[in-house]
Amino acid sequence: xxxxxxxxxxxxxxKGADFFVDGSSAVAKKLKVSPLIIGMTIVAxxxxxxxxxxxxxxxxxxxxxxxxxxxxxxxxxNLMIVAGLCxxxxxxxxxxxxxxxxxxxxxxxxxxxxxxxxxTGGIPRxxxxxxxxxxxxxxxxxxxxxxxxxxxxxxxxxxxxxxxCALFILGGIAAIAAGGKMVVEGASDxxxxxxxxxxxIGMTIVAxxxxxxxxxxxxxxxxxKETDMALGNVIxxxxxNILFVLGIAAALSPMGFSLENTIDxxxxxxxxxxxxxxxxxxxxxxxxxxxxxxxxxSGYTAYLFMR
Numbered sequence: 633x634x635x636x637x638x639x640x641x642x643x644x645x646x647k648g649a650d651f652f653v654d655g656s657s658a659v660a661k662k663l664k665v666s667p668l669i670i671g672m673t674i675v676a677x678x679x680x681x682x683x684x685x686x687x688x689x690x691x692x693x694x695x696x697x698x699x700x701x702x703x704x705x706x707x708x709x710n711l712m713i714v715a716g717l718c719x720x721x722x723x724x725x726x727x728x729x730x731x732x733x734x735x736x737x738x739x740x741x742x743x744x745x746x747x748x749x750x751x752t753g754g755i756p757r758x759x760x761x762x763x764x765x766x767x768x769x770x771x772x773x774x775x776x777x778x779x780x781x782x783x784x785x786x787x788x789x790x791x792x793x794x795x796x797c798a799l800f801i802l803g804g805i806a807a808i809a810a811g812g813k814m815v816v817e818g819a820s821d822x823x824x825x826x827x828x829x830x831x832x833i834g835m836t837i838v839a840x841x842x843x844x845x846x847x848x849x850x851x852x853x854x855x856x857k858e859t860d861m862a863l864g865n866v867i868x869x870x871x872x873n874i875l876f877v878l879g880i881a882a883a884l885s886p887m888g889f890s891l892e893n894t895i896d897x898x899x900x901x902x903x904x905x906x907x908x909x910x911x912x913x914x915x916x917x918x919x920x921x922x923x924x925x926x927x928x929x930s931g932y933t934a935y936l937f938m939r
Contacts, residue, residue, distance in 0.1 A: 637818030641811040642844075648807025649848040653856060655800025658792040680872045681805065682812030682842035684880070690834075691881035698834040699887055700755070703878050704896045705839025706846075707742070707870045711900075711907060712929035714847045715866045718854040719922030724863050726911040734867045735908045737770060739901055741874040746897040749889030760882025767875035808845040816841035831892055835936050863917075870904075892939075899932060 683706050690699035718724055744766065748759040755763075792800070816838055823837045846869050881887065903925075910921045 641814030644811030651800040652804025681809040701834030705835035709843040716922040716925030719917040724917040755882040763879030
């Protein structure tokens with residue numbers, strides 16, 4: 633049964649992501665909104681549904697380690713593996729907006745998280761509310777950018793009927809959410825049979841499972857040459873995971889913040905700065921950058937199993 637869930641989940645994720653990218657990019661071009669903005673908002677939120685479900689459920693069940701490690705672990709996976717693998721498929725161009733606003737915003741979100749956790753020893757309800765307020769502000773910024781970017785978007789696109797766009801997007805989200813949940817359940821059962829801790833499961837198996845939508849969606853987008861959507865999805869999901877996912881989880885049920893959470897979040901900040909530095913010279917992620925990111929992630933995963 634565990635293995636059936638894994639296989640069925642993968643199928644739903646792959647097909648759901650394919651439809652979701654097609655529908656979202658078509659809507660972006662119909663509305664003359666850049667794919668980057670769509671990736672930062674609709675796609676990022678849609679592919680973060682598994683993180684939301686897992687972290688909120690874990691918080692309400694009192695499994696705080698799983699809740700926080702899931703979000704932070706997913707962000708590390710998104711940045712190092714999702715963006716890294718996409719860069720291996722195609723060089724990923726990075727816009728000035730991403731370098732000046734979006735990358736710094738994702739780093740700032742992680743700094744706020746570790747700041748609240750370090751000062752209070754946890755994420756209290758008011759800490760969750762602070763994260764949600766910051767998320768609302770970032771979302772408003774994205775909407776404002778979308779309105780300004782309408783005139784700059786390309787006019788040529790593959791015409792897809794409006795009802796098909798809606799079907800692709802809604803069906804894609806449903807398949808992604810269901811597939812992610814099935815993969816997490818199957819993988820978690822397998823992991824627990826080997827006696828792994830909640831924190832280790834959250835940072836590895838669950839983070840991997842809930843990040844599969846971002847991975848599949850971004851790789852599909854990269855292969856379809858929608859490189860702006862691929863990178864925008866990763867950065868947007870990372871901001872969403874901390875500000876919204878952990879914000880709503882903490883607002884519903886206060887969470888503890890352990891030393892391991894601090895180390896993992898600090899690592900997230902460090903690799904975020906590193907990837908941003910990779911992008912600065914030529915405003916793109918090169919293939920060798922992607923290879924380095926995958927290798928570094930593999931090393932950190934080995935450390936997680938040893939600590």
